Amino acid sequence: MTFRQAYYDEPLLFEKRSPREASVDLAGLVPPKLRRERLAIPDLTEQDVVRHYTRLSQMNFGVDSGFYPLGSCTMKYNPKFAEELAGLPTVTRVHPDQDESTVQGSLRLLHELQIALARIAGMDAVTLQPAAGAHGEFTGLLLARAYHRDRGEERTQVLLPDTAHGTNFASAGMLGFDVVTIPSKDGRVDLKALGAAANEKTLAFMLTNPNTLGIFEEHVLELARIVHDAGALLYYDGANFNAILGRTSPGKMDFDIVHFNLHKTFSTPHGGGGPGAGPVGVKAFLQAFLPYPVIAFDGTRYRLDYDRPKSIGKVRAWYGNFALLVRAYAYILRHGAEGLRAVSDHAVLNANYLRHRLDGVLDVPFSGFRKHEFVASAAGLAGRGVRTVDIAKRLMDFGFHPPTVYFPQLVEEALMIEPTESETRETLDRFADTLARIVKEDPALVRGAPHNTSVARVDEVLAAREPVLSWRAAQTRKPTAL
Amino acid sequence: MDSDADEMLRALGLRSVDDLFADIPATVRLDGLDLPEGLSEQEVVARVTSILSANRSMDAMPTFLGGGVYDHYVPATVRAITSRSEFYTAYTPYQAELSQGILQSLWEYQSLICELVGMDAANTSMYDASTALGEAALMAKRIHGGRVFLIPRAIRWNRKSVLANYAIGSGLEIREIDYDRTTGMLDLDTLRDAVTPDVCGVYVENPTFFGRFEEELDEVRAIATDAVFVVGVNPIAQAIVRPPGDLGADIVIGEGQALGNPVNFGGPLLGIFACRQEHVRKMPGRVIGLTKDAHGHRAFCMTLQTREQHIRREKAMSNICTNEALLAVGSAVYMATLGSTGLRRLAAENVCRARDLAAAIDGIDGLEAPMFPGAHFNEFTVRARGGYERVHEGLLARGVHGGLPLKRQLPEFADAALYATTERHRPEDVQRLVAALREAVA
Numbered sequence: 001m002t003f004r005q006a007y008y009d010e011p012l013l014f015e016k017r018s019p020r021e022a023s024v025d026l027a028g029l030v031p032p033k034l035r036r037e038r039l040a041i042p043d044l045t046e047q048d049v050v051r052h053y054t055r056l057s058q059m060n061f062g063v064d065s066g067f068y069p070l071g072s073c074t075m076k077y078n079p080k081f082a083e084e085l086a087g088l089p090t091v092t093r094v095h096p097d098q099d100e101s102t103v104q105g106s107l108r109l110l111h112e113l114q115i116a117l118a119r120i121a122g123m124d125a126v127t128l129q130p131a132a133g134a135h136g137e138f139t140g141l142l143l144a145r146a147y148h149r150d151r152g153e154e155r156t157q158v159l160l161p162d163t164a165h166g167t168n169f170a171s172a173g174m175l176g177f178d179v180v181t182i183p184s185k186d187g188r189v190d191l192k193a194l195g196a197a198a199n200e201k202t203l204a205f206m207l208t209n210p211n212t213l214g215i216f217e218e219h220v221l222e223l224a225r226i227v228h229d230a231g232a233l234l235y236y237d238g239a240n241f242n243a244i245l246g247r248t249s250p251g252k253m254d255f256d257i258v259h260f261n262l263h264k265t266f267s268t269p270h271g272g273g274g275p276g277a278g279p280v281g282v283k284a285f286l287q288a289f290l291p292y293p294v295i296a297f298d299g300t301r302y303r304l305d306y307d308r309p310k311s312i313g314k315v316r317a318w319y320g321n322f323a324l325l326v327r328a329y330a331y332i333l334r335h336g337a338e339g340l341r342a343v344s345d346h347a348v349l350n351a352n353y354l355r356h357r358l359d360g361v362l363d364v365p366f367s368g369f370r371k372h373e374f375v376a377s378a379a380g381l382a383g384r385g386v387r388t389v390d391i392a393k394r395l396m397d398f399g400f401h402p403p404t405v406y407f408p409q410l411v412e413e414a415l416m417i418e419p420t421e422s423e424t425r426e427t428l429d430r431f432a433d434t435l436a437r438i439v440k441e442d443p444a445l446v447r448g449a450p451h452n453t454s455v456a457r458v459d460e461v462l463a464a465r466e467p468v469l470s471w472r473a474a475q476t477r478k479p480t481a482l
Numbered sequence: 483m484d485s486d487a488d489e490m491l492r493a494l495g496l497r498s499v500d501d502l503f504a505d506i507p508a509t510v511r512l513d514g515l516d517l518p519e520g521l522s523e524q525e526v527v528a529r530v531t532s533i534l535s536a537n538r539s540m541d542a543m544p545t546f547l548g549g550g551v552y553d554h555y556v557p558a559t560v561r562a563i564t565s566r567s568e569f570y571t572a573y574t575p576y577q578a579e580l581s582q583g584i585l586q587s588l589w590e591y592q593s594l595i596c597e598l599v600g601m602d603a604a605n606t607s608m609y610d611a612s613t614a615l616g617e618a619a620l621m622a623k624r625i626h627g628g629r630v631f632l633i634p635r636a637i638r639w640n641r642k643s644v645l646a647n648y649a650i651g652s653g654l655e656i657r658e659i660d661y662d663r664t665t666g667m668l669d670l671d672t673l674r675d676a677v678t679p680d681v682c683g684v685y686v687e688n689p690t691f692f693g694r695f696e697e698e699l700d701e702v703r704a705i706a707t708d709a710v711f712v713v714g715v716n717p718i719a720q721a722i723v724r725p726p727g728d729l730g731a732d733i734v735i736g737e738g739q740a741l742g743n744p745v746n747f748g749g750p751l752l753g754i755f756a757c758r759q760e761h762v763r764k765m766p767g768r769v770i771g772l773t774k775d776a777h778g779h780r781a782f783c784m785t786l787q788t789r790e791q792h793i794r795r796e797k798a799m800s801n802i803c804t805n806e807a808l809l810a811v812g813s814a815v816y817m818a819t820l821g822s823t824g825l826r827r828l829a830a831e832n833v834c835r836a837r838d839l840a841a842a843i844d845g846i847d848g849l850e851a852p853m854f855p856g857a858h859f860n861e862f863t864v865r866a867r868g869g870y871e872r873v874h875e876g877l878l879a880r881g882v883h884g885g886l887p888l889k890r891q892l893p894e895f896a897d898a899a900l901y902a903t904t905e906r907h908r909p910e911d912v913q914r915l916v917a918a919l920r921e922a923v924a
Contacts, residue, residue, distance in 0.1 A: 005580065009779075013590050013818055024826040026722055029833040031697050031857055034688075036724050040597050043821035046559060053563040053587065053815055060583030062571030070573055078571055081523050087561075090534035095547040096748025097886050099878055102543065105536035106747050112533075119516045131609035131750070132804035134791070142647060166792035167803060173796030174620075176651025216505045245515070247503050252510045263804065272584040273574040273606065273768065273807030275750035306890075314643040317550060317612045317737075318748030325749075330530050336520030345499045346487070352502060353490040369502050396580050401573075407792070425486040448776075450579045455775040458578040463771035463785040467762055469603040471593035474772065476602075481772045481780060 003066075003399030006058035007454040013052065014471045018042035059454040060272070061401055067427050069354075071373045071404035071416025072165065072212055074242045074264035079334070082267070082327035091326055096318040100303055107302030110319060111295045113329045114279075120332075120340070121238075121258050122251020123281030127290045128320035133239060135315065136259025136278030137171035137206070139291065142312045143257060143282060144204045144233045145175070146289040150310065155203040155232070161189050163212045163408045165239055177203060184410060187215045187366040189223060198230035208237035209253065210244070212408045212416070214351065214370035224254035233257060241265040242420065243348055243371035246341030256283050266328035277324040291315050346421035347372040350428060354419050357432035361439055365411055373418035375411045376403075384443045388413040391438055393457060394449035398434045538883075540745075544911035545883040548693075548861045548902025550611060550638055551748065552740045554718065554828075555906050559819045560742045564812045574768070574803065578783035579775070585782035588807060589770040591814040592756075598720040598817075599713075599734040600727020601756035605767030607806040608753025611714065611737035612641040615685065616648025617755065617766045617800055618733050622683025622710035623652050624764045624799070625732070630654070632676055632684045632706075634668055636661045636691040637714075639891050654682075666692040666854030666863075670701055677706045683733075687714040688723065691891075693836070693861030693900065694854050695723065703730035717741050717754060717813075718832065719859045721825035733757045742816025743809050752809040763789060766800030768807075828905060832860035835903045840864075842916050843901070848923040849873075853898065861902040863888070863895070866923065870897050876922025882915050 021043050026035050044052075062068075068075035085091070094103055114126040130136040141158065148155045158172035159180050172179050182193050182205075189207065198205065205227045210216045217223065227234045236250035236258035242265045250258040262268050263276035270276070282290065292311040293304035304319075335343060348371050355364055355374045362376040378388040392402035392415070404416035419428060438446060450457065468479045491499065503511075521529065540553055547553075564570060568583065575581030575588075588606045595604040608614040619631045633645065635658040642656075649656055659676055662669045668686055677684070684706040688696035703711050713726035715736040726734045738752030739745065757765050763786065771785030791798040820828060840862045843851040852862035866873045870887055877884040885901035903912075 010586070012586070012593075013814075014593060018821070021822045021826075024722070024823070024830050026830060029830055029837075029857060030722050031695055033697055033700075034695055034723050036720075036722050039721050039822040039826060041594060041817055041822040041825065043823050044818060046819060049815065049818045050559055050562065052818070054566070056583035056587050057563070057566040057568040058583065059581075059586075060568040060572055061580040062568050064567035064571045068573065073573055075573060079523075081527055083565070085527060085530050088531060088534060089539045089541050090531075090537040092744035092746055093539040093541055093553070094537050094747045095540060095545055095553065095745050095883075096551065097547045097549055098538070098545065098883060099874070101878065102538040102883065103747065105534040108536065109530070109533050116517060122512075131613070131806075132802070134801040134803055135609060135613075138801060142650070145650070166790075166795055166798075167801050169795035170791030170798040170801035173798060174648075174651055174801050176653070179796045218505050218507055221507070221509060244506075246512060248506050248510045248512050252512055254510075269570045269808075270573045270804075271806075271808030272569050272572040272581075272588075272811065274805040275808060276804040278804075313647055314612070314640050315647055316644060316749075317610045317638075317640050317751060321749040322747040323744075323750060326530065326534075330526050332517070333521050333526045333529060334523065337515040337517040339520040340515055340517070345502075348502050349487060349490055349499055352494055356494055369505065371502075392577070393579065396577065401580060402577055425490055453579040454582045455579055455777075455779055455781045457776045458781045458783045459773045459775065460578070460783050460785065463773035463783050464788070467603070467769075467786055468772040469589075469592050469762065469769050469785075470596035470601075471590075472596045473602040473759060479772055481774045 003397065003452050005453045008055040010052065010055050012471065013042055016042055016044055016048065018044060066399045066401065067423060067431055068401040069403050069417045069419050070401065071418045072239050073404065074418060074420055076267055076420040077422035078267050078269040082330045085330050086323045086326050091323055104302055106322065107295055109329055110325060111297050111302055113325055114295065116332050117260060117279055118281055120245065121281045122249030123258060124284040125287040125290060126279050126281045128279045128325055129291045129315055130278035130280055131316055131321055132274065132276040133259055133261040133278045134167040134171055136280045137167055138174065139280050139315045140235055140257040140259055141171055141175050141204065143286055143289045146312050147286055148203060155201055157201045158203055159197055159205040161207060161211065163410055164206060165212065165237060168206045168237060187213045188217050191219060191222060194223060195226050198226050198232060200231060202230050202232035204233040204235045206235040206237055208240045210240050210371035213366060213375050214373040215366060216371055220253045239264060240372060243344055245344040246337065247344055256286060262324055262328040267331045268324045268327045275321050275324055277321045277328065343421050350419040350421060350423055354417065354428045354432060357428065358435060361436045373416060375408065376415045376417060377411050378413040378415060381439060386443050386446050388415055390446045390449060394438050394446045395434065396450040397452040400431060400434065543881055543883050544914055546885050546901045546903060546915060547883065549886045549900055550737050551745045551751065552902060552904055553745055553906050554740055554904050556742050556744060557819045560812045560815045563815045564808055569811060570808055575784060578781065582782060585770050587811045587814060589772065589782050591810040592770060594814055594817045595754055595756050598717055599715060599756050600725025601734055602759035603762045603765065604756035605765060605769050607810045608755050608767060609806060610751035610753045611735060612644035614735035614753035614755045615641055616645050618712045618735050619645060619649055619654055619683060620652055621733060621764055621766060622712060623654055625710050625761060626682035628680040628682030630657055630681045632657050632659055632681055634659055634661060634686060636892060637687060638691060665856065666690055666694050667696050667698055668702060670698060670705065673702065674705055681706065681709045683710040683712055685712040685714065689716055689719055689859040692854055692863050693858045694856045695859065699726065699729040716859060718829050721829040732761060738813050741813035743812055750806050750809055752806045752813060764799065767802050768805060831905055836860045836862055839903050839912060843919060846919055846923060849919065860904055861900060863898050864901050865898045870899050873922045877918050880918040880921065882918045
């Protein structure tokens with residue numbers, strides 16, 4: 001398929017001609033000391049504003065534009081009916097401080113979503129408060145800390161496999177914990193290394209299963225025993241949940257804490273970077289520590305329960321990203337038990353089929369079937385002077401969003417590919433054929449890619465050397481890029 | 483499974499999709515989920531709509547709540563643009579060449595925020611104002627090194643709770659500065675005593691929690707000369723209030739929901755975060771920078787990623803990656819739609835409406851509003867001499883939702899509430915409130 005992205009030489013809002021702003025009399029309204037005389041935001045016509053953003057949207061690429069096989073990001077189709085539901089006035093025009101008696105609908109939806117997520121994950125209780133996956137990790141580690149302290153223990157180390165998502169490291173670091181990295185063996189956690197590292201200082205071991213190579217850690221129960229024998233907790237990073245719906249659950253695998261990425265597994269749109277939602281589920285023995293308020297139900301009325309003496313408190317304002325929670329709830333209702341299992345079945349089949357189609361095109365280290373994603377390597381193309389970044393950029397010329405690149409670091413020149421269940425075989429075949437073509441193309445053509453996007457390859461080094469993050473800064477710094 | 487699936491399985495040499503899960507040990511295998519069967523789209527829409535119909539939205543009930551999120555009118559342009567699926571179904575723009583649209587939109591968002599608050603740099607968002615406060619405290623510690631962070635005692639309690647959690651790993655001690663009992667602004671004498679060399683940062687809000695303008699930001703700066711000065715703002719008020727950057731702020735945070743985003747039962751929200759150029763490399767969160775492409779055209783890309791989790795791991799400035807980008811785009815559309823004139827008129831109108839509503843409430847026997855003198859933005863305190871709880875219930879019984887009861891926020895305000903008003907309230911909403919208040923107090 002040929003693809004040409006739109007390009008407009010679209011001026012910045014600030015570069016558009018603006019008529020003189022009308023003056024606003026602030027006498028008596030704002031104390032003289034604080035009164036502002038001018039605000040340098042252009043006054044534009046509504047049509048010019050809409051054209052500006054319509055043009056910019058045409059220089060962007062979403063799941064609705066084309067295949068988006070970003071590994072560990074689960075870029076599945078976002079159903080349109082969920083968008084409509086999130087736009088209901090009973091969602092958008094309800095204030096979070098309203099009296100409980102006036103928000104029974106919202107509380108019921110949250111309560112039912114908590115139950116559904118707990119069942120899917122094999123957990124006993126769920127908080128919907130965290131705003132994103134990393135925020136869920138932060139919350140989960142706070143819960144683990146509160147649990148150990150409640151038992152009179154101060155534990156300071158978080159164990160992480162070397163394939164873990166970067167956020168795991170950062171969440172642990174943000175809370176002041178020391179990170180101990182556990183090496184992999186054959187693409188799985190090295191049990192011996194884990195056994196040697198787990199001790200009375202271990203707060204938790206964080207793991208995603210399947211891991212970021214797409215490999216299922218089949219010795220997960222042994223791993224859980226090692227962690228629990230050391231008195232530590234086992235944390236499930238839910239980024240890869242799309243692989244296991246209805247096939248196994250973190251609870252079944254003996255995890256104590258889990259975060260969900262509703263913007264991955266449960267199809268809420270990524271919004272160009274957010275908002276997401278990162279609920280956290282726990283086993284019963286951790287329930288008392290969950291953030292308040294907890295949504296309680298007495299059989300007739302829903303209530304916000306703040307009377308939680310052991311609670312860690314709050315991790316954000318109010319109750320969570322409600323408009324996203326509505327979408328995820330609708331998605332779960334739509335699919336039901338069988339439908340959710342079919343989601344993972346198709347996601348895993350698609351990943352393995354695509355991997356199979358890439359035999360002889362790119363190396364895929366480690367043998368055996370994968371779950372929802374796999375990691376290929378372009379290291380074999382080094383002799384042709386082609387690197388992973390070049391392949392990624394060249395894929396854009398054919399209307400594909402590139403896979404996740406250079407992660408996990410364990411694999412040299414990595415391309416992490418997650419097709420999701422939404423894609424048809426036709427799309428997967430076309431993607432495989434395109435990759436097969438690219439690896440044989442003239443290396444100069446590939447290195448010069450992309451050729452068909454709004455702009456050519458972007459100079460990221462210049463941006464970082466001379467960071468200009470606003471129009472205001474650009475006025476004083478006169479950057480070379482302007 | 484459909485016929486394509488069968489062929490794909492055959493290509494893999496498999497008979498059943500179960501074979502792909504054979505590596506899951508029997509001991510942890512699940513035989514399906516304990517959930518009801520799926521529904522048709524039509525049934526789901528009916529079910530969710532019906533559940534939510536038990537809510538009383540602000541359409542159905544005049545509501546005078548604020549306290550961090552505000553019910554401003556959202557022009558149709560915002561939804562029209564943020565509903566474009568090129569934006570809302572995109573991922574974080576790691577691949578700049580394919581994502582210039584959202585990159586420019588977010589760079590412009592950064593620029594608009596910087597203009598509002600007088601800073602050089604802004605990130606593309608934090609989760610909300612409370613997590614922005616937590617991140618600001620950590621950033622103050624990174625810049626200054628001191629172990630104490632000062633905040634007003636009179637801020638929303640949920641912000642304090644979130645801040646306490648964000649501070650846990652840093653060794654930061656949070657100390658509270660009381661408000662001046664006569665003015666409602668920060669008590670400068672208490673602040674003077676509290677500012678010691680180990681204070682890394684001071685946080686102040688304008689408008690204050692009580693809705694009145696904080697008029698002494700420059701004095702706060704002068705007292706805490708050595709500390710990182712963090713100012714929390716209402717972005718709409720900023721259209722008519724001097725930017726914190728002019729008053730010596732190092733970091734500005736705020737709740738950006740008011741800029742064209744619905745209240746959505748409290749989420750998603752938009753954490754504003756901006757700082758001076760010299761602090762840019764210590765700032766948390768995603769930022770978009772200006773650069774060029776290989777042909778020399780202007781272009782945008784994510785930048786300073788070496789501060790972030792995927793590169794710096796446990797030494798990252800923050801763990802944040804997924805943020806509130808679409809709300810940032812929405813608020814940029816909002817600001818562009820209103821323009822300088824629209825934003826300033828709107829802000830002025832909010833001040834007038836709050837002044838008039840407070841006067842009307844103050845005229846009711848048994849009620850006092852506002853409790854503090856001076857100009858307020860769009861929010862103010864109301865005291866009920868006979869206790870507030872009864873008033874709250876009385877209003878609800880009459881189909882009106884009053885302000886936020888302050889009992890949980892500050893014990894000395896057990897008989898008070900925080901009322902907010904915006905351009906959204908129609909004259910008849912205000913009349914209904916005033917009539918209902920009269921009856922509820924009587």
